[in-house]
Amino acid sequence: MLNQLRTQYSEQAFRRGKAINRLLAELEGQEINRQLAEVNRFFNQFEYQEDHVHWGEQDYWATPNEFLGTRKGDCEDFVIAKYFALRKLGVPDERLYLTYVKALKQNVAHMVLSYFPTPSSIPQILDNYDPRIVRADKRRDLLPVYSFNARSLFLSNASAGLGKSLPTSKIKNSKWKKLLADIQKEKQ
Numbered sequence: 001m002l003n004q005l006r007t008q009y010s011e012q013a014f015r016r017g018k019a020i021n022r023l024l025a026e027l028e029g030q031e032i033n034r035q036l037a038e039v040n041r042f043f044n045q046f047e048y049q050e051d052h053v054h055w056g057e058q059d060y061w062a063t064p065n066e067f068l069g070t071r072k073g074d075c076e077d078f079v080i081a082k083y084f085a086l087r088k089l090g091v092p093d094e095r096l097y098l099t100y101v102k103a104l105k106q107n108v109a110h111m112v113l114s115y116f117p118t119p120s121s122i123p124q125i126l127d128n129y130d131p132r133i134v135r136a137d138k139r140r141d142l143l144p145v146y147s148f149n150a151r152s153l154f155l156s157n158a159s160a161g162l163g164k165s166l167p168t169s170k171i172k173n174s175k176w177k178k179l180l181a182d183i184q185k186e187k188q
Contacts, residue, residue, distance in 0.1 A: 001017055001021075001065060001186075002014055002017045002018060002021075004065060004069075004186065005017040005065065005068060005069050008069060009068075009069035009070065010069075012071075013068060013069040013070075013071070016068050016069075016071065017065075017068055019042070020042060020068065020085065023038060023039075023042055024085060024088055024089060026038075027039070027089055028089060028090075032091065032115075032117075033133075035086065035089050035091065036086070036115055036124065036126060036133055037133060039082050039085045039086055039089075039126075040082060040126045040131065040133055041131070042085075043067075043078055043081050043082050043085070043128070044078070044128055044131050046067065046071050046072060046073065046078065046128075047071060047072045047073075048072075048073070048074065048075075048078075048128060049072040049073065049074065050074050051074050054070065054072050054073065054074070059076075059175065061076050061077070061080060061175045061178070061179045062076075062077040062080065063080070063179065063182050063183050063186055064080060064081045064084050064085070064183070065183075065186050067080070067081045068081070075110050075111040075112070075128055075129075076098075076111045076175075078111075078128040079098050079111045079112060079113045079126075079128075080098070080179065082113045082126055083096055083098060083113055083149075084183075086113075086115075091115070093149050093150055094116075094119065094149075095115055095116050095117070096113065096114070096115055096116075096149055097113070097114040097116070097123070097147035097148060097149050098111060098113060098114075098147065098148055098149060099111065099112050099113070099114045099123075099125075099144055099145075099146070099147040100144075100145040100146050100147070101142040101143055101144050101145060102142070102143040102145065103129060103141060103142060104140075104141050104142065104143060105141050106129070109145075110129065110142070112125050112126060112127045112142065113125070113126040113127075114126075114136065114147055115133075122135045122136050122137050123135070123136050124136070125139050125142070127139075127142075150180075
């Protein structure tokens with residue numbers, strides 16, 4: 001990863017790669033709230049930039065390396081980087097969900113990372129709009145649409161089956177599948 005950041009992007013990207021590796025090493029074995037806070041803080045330092053400006057595409061999902069390399073991205077890129085960093089720290093997949101929401105203040109589609117302390121608890125929200133990590137019920141500015149991770153998708157719309165889990169094998173999420181394939185290519 002570090003060599004790729006240096007050769008494809010810049011010396012600054014290489015240093016960001018070393019910084020996230022150092023941070024993850026420091027956070028290994030630490031309590032979950034510290035892990036969430038530090039990963040959220042690290043990536044929230046990056047610049048928000050819409051896909052059509054940054055990538056020349058309407059909806060591009062950057063790999064964590066691409067996000068580290070350019071230090072820019074939109075909401076999905078922030079969430080994807082946080083998700084994979086926390087997974088690297090050993091946070092179980094069933095506790096983390098990439099969650100599509102409607103950001104009511106901005107009146108736009110948005111994505112946040114939801115962390116569930118227990119399977120039935122109200123999730124905590126990691127967001128690039130609001131750097132605080134707070135429970136979802138305290139985020140009245142967000143209206144959930146659906147959540148997914150590598151294992152399943154949960155619908156938030158009552159008419160579509162509120163809280164119904166669908167296995168990922170039944171879901172057609174081409175952006176997620178392309179992202180996972182891109183990450184695999186980077187590893188080669």
